[in-house]
Amino acid sequence: MLQSALAADAAAIRTCLEAQITGDLRLHAAMRHALFGGKALRGFLVMETARLHDVNPSRAVFPASGIEAMHAYSLVHDDLPCMDDDDLRRGQPTVHVKWDEGTAVLVGDALQSLAFEMAAHPDGAATPEARADLALTLARAAGKDGMVLGQALDIAAETAADPLTLDQIVALQDGKTGALFGWAASAGAVMARADSAPLLAYAQALGLAFQIQDDVIDQTGDVTAVGKAVGKDAAAGKATFVSLLGLQEAKRRASDLVDTACDSLSGYGKRAERLRDLARFVISRQS
Template identity: 50%
Template sequence: MTVVADKPELLTEAFQNIQSDVDSAFDAFLPVPQDSRARLVEAMRYAAIGAGKRVRPLLVVATADLFGVNRSAAVNAGCAVEAIHAYSLIHDDLPCMDDDELRHGKPTVHRAFDEATAVLAGDCLHALAFDILTQPDTSTDPFVRAELVGALAKASGHDGMAGGQMMDIVAGEQDYDLRQVTRLQQLKTGALLAASVEMGAVLGRVPPEGRTQLRAYARDIGLSFQIADDLLDVEGDEGKAGKALRKDEAQGKATFVTLMGVDAARRQAGMLVEQAADHLASHGDDARLLIELARFIVKRDH
């Protein structure tokens, strides 16, 4: 067991800082053009600025911090992951996908703008992610830039996030067992969380053979994140969540909660978080932010 003490105030401050830094960075990346693309960029800004907890950027920054990486470089890489996350939410919310009306407590992009603009704004945030990663501000070392792009492209495509989303779409027609639900979630949610940690390590010039413990941490928090999401879907408050809940049950989808029950799911999530913390033992007190973040992931109410 890790000996690092609970320090929730550390996490609160870290969230405030990353939310402010990510918002400022997107504001700078996305000036509104003086032509008929204005509506498109406004939609990108609506989705990317002032929304979301910024768990993924914080993972990038907190991992990069272990290795003394320049903060603005890590914030840039965090924005790239967040741009991918934001595009995926826009597309997942579309009428032909989950048909959601609310996200982060405000109308979804296709409701606030229109469907065509939502599709394009998602596509443009997708491209922006890779544009950001190839800027010298993110890293002056092209090897690092290329490795960041590779990690993010792999984690977001058909062998990652979007592949998991496809498995989720057909979940209602299929009787997934615990192994298949775990696989689905490793792709849909876990891949991008793992990429966040990986990219922090890439920025820190940690060679692949030195990333074993960080990857184990990322795998455990990815799974506990999704178990916590499934618990929130059953027990959460729609007002706090800022989106519709209890959709899995209505669609007859297997989740960790339907397969394991509420109590076992909660125990499993708690166990995974402590296991995640143990993987970082060699970093001692330096890892306290990553450990607080892991604990937050299962305790959060939204």
């Protein structure tokens, strides 16, 4: 049930984004390359929380597309030689490898702009106030106090005299991964002008569980299954949830976080079952 819903929402998001990127220049081809091929988990969170609040999916698909564009921008820039210097993403050459670094920078810039365009799109949230809130909160989640801050802390950790502590890694990942999860999970409530607090609590636990599983995969996965380089954190001597907690304790911590995420949805009853399924999926995935 979850997998079919993920696939259906990913297809709807792809259709929406393809309608926005119709050119045949190198820029447009590279944008499409960067956008498609993933699971669209963040977009699914937008779509599912919109359904939870009886928001029409034809409207929700616009902010859902926006968060996927924002996430894709972050990956394109994260893969650059000046950042993580990765050659593979989702089993395909990264944008700077397939084209060049200049194209990758421009693709990231264009995708970030597209993200805000979709969050504030007039065919998206029904009211100007909701569209403004989506754009404002996306800027905060993606910027200097959110995802970009998390990336800056990650870069600083590479040359720090001492490895990060567990609390510092949690703070880093709350920005780098958790901020966009939080925006996506609260988007449905924002569109409906409803209370987003339970969904933000869900997203905070979900985001940390997601990152712990990423660390597990980085240690135990193989490049073919994962679709990108593995073992880089260990090779660089970076502190991770696995290096600090050990593999089994990290898995246990992720499982506890999933329980916390699911408990935060108690007020929605059975209507939130797919969100609970998503939380369980996050720590079972292998890529």
